[in-house]
Amino acid sequence: MTEQMTPEQRQTGLALSRLQKRITKMHALRDKMNAGLARVTEKNLDLALTQKKNLKELSREYDALTNEVNCLPPLDAASVLEDEYNYILTIGNIIETTRELKKKSKIDKDVRESITSGLVQFYEGLRGELAMAEAQKNSLHDGSTK
Numbered sequence: 001m002t003e004q005m006t007p008e009q010r011q012t013g014l015a016l017s018r019l020q021k022r023i024t025k026m027h028a029l030r031d032k033m034n035a036g037l038a039r040v041t042e043k044n045l046d047l048a049l050t051q052k053k054n055l056k057e058l059s060r061e062y063d064a065l066t067n068e069v070n071c072l073p074p075l076d077a078a079s080v081l082e083d084e085y086n087y088i089l090t091i092g093n094i095i096e097t098t099r100e101l102k103k104k105s106k107i108d109k110d111v112r113e114s115i116t117s118g119l120v121q122f123y124e125g126l127r128g129e130l131a132m133a134e135a136q137k138n139s140l141h142d143g144s145t146k
Helices: 007-037 042-071 074-102 109-144
Strands: none
Touching: 007 042, 007 074, 007 109, 042 074, 042 109, 074 109
C-alpha cells in the first residue's frame, strides 16, 4: 500500500502520526495532572502547587503542538488547539489562585472563604468527572469481556 502512496501522502501520514503521538503524550500528562489534582481537598489546597512542573511541561508540549497541527484542516486544528489551550489556562488559573491564597496575600476573610469554596468545588467536580470516566471505562470493559 505504501508503494502506491505519493510522497505528499506519505508526508501527510507522517505528520498525522507525529500529531497523534503529541496529543497522546499531552493527554497522558493531563491524566497525570488530573490524578494529582483530584487528591486536593480543602485541608490540603497547596497540594495543587505540586502540578506546576507538569503544567509547564504541558505548555511546552502545546507550543510544539501549534507547529504540528498544520497537517489538519484549519477548523480541526483550531478545535484541537482550543481544547488544549483551555485546559492549560484553567489549570494555570487554579494553581495561581492557590499560590496567592498560600502566600497569605491581603485578601479579606470573606473573599478568601469564597475563593477557597470555589476551588474546593472545582476539585470535587474533577473527582466526579474522573469517577464517571472510570465507571464508563469499566462498563465498556465489562461489556467487552462478556
